[in-house]
Amino acid sequence: MVNQFLLTDEITVTTDDFLLCQEEEAKGDTKMKISELYLVELILVLVQFYTANAIKCFQCDYSKPGCADLTPKNTSSQYYKECTPINGTAFCRKTRQSLLFREDIVRITRECGWITHKSNENRCFKYDTQHKFDTSCQCFEDGCNSAFTLSIPTYLMSATTAAIAALYRIF
Structure with a gap:
């Protein structure tokens, strides 16, 4: 059974559409978290490289x-x-x-x-x-x-x- 919500006279959203939208948003968050992780990792590598070269x-x-x-x-x-x-x-x-x-x-x-x-x-x-x-x-x-x-x-x-x-x- 598919629940439908009438938002206006012209737009109808089903619960499946809503769940799909939430999944896409979650994937976007994951991508952002992964890119943030790469940035932090890059900074750590650069700091380590600098300290390794500092004598x-x-x-x-x-x-x-x-x-x-x-x-x-x-x-x-x-x-x-x-x-x-x-x-x-x-x-x-x-x-x-x-x-x-x-x-x-x-x-x-x-x-x-x-x-x-x-x-x-x-x-x-x-x-x-x-x-x-x-x-x-x-x-x-x-x-x-x-x-x-x-x-x-x-x-x-x-x-x-x-x-x-x-x-x-x-x-």
């Missing part, structure tokens, strides 16, 4: 007190900061500069980097001139450019290279 590095140089002695545990230090995204994914860098004419002068710089050195993306690389010897290390974890980033083999290579450079000056 914290020690950022200071030899002129700042305490910069040379930072350890990975110094995360409350004023020098421990999030890298500002510029071009590409940020990473941490530590550069140790020795002046060849003054062996007692060593300059340490800790900073963020955005362009990795192409010869070795995960380790250290060296470059020197007649007056200075530099070792620059790049790393990709929070606080990895602390005072203990360089490994023993890197120190040995640095010492060996410095000794060869000193011998070269003598002869």
Whole structure:
């Protein structure tokens, strides 16, 4: 039995029409809820992507007190900061500069980097001139450019290279 309702002289609505209309409305609500869910999911993915790319590095140089002695545990230090995204994914860098004419002068710089050195993306690389010897290390974890980033083999290579450079000056 189909119930009919007379709304005006010209429009008649059955209960089946009314139920069908309610079903369509419910489907519309579902579609809206699903699209809202996708939007929330997209926002969460973007937030996670941003936080995954935000790395914290020690950022200071030899002129700042305490910069040379930072350890990975110094995360409350004023020098421990999030890298500002510029071009590409940020990473941490530590550069140790020795002046060849003054062996007692060593300059340490800790900073963020955005362009990795192409010869070795995960380790250290060296470059020197007649007056200075530099070792620059790049790393990709929070606080990895602390005072203990360089490994023993890197120190040995640095010492060996410095000794060869000193011998070269003598002869």
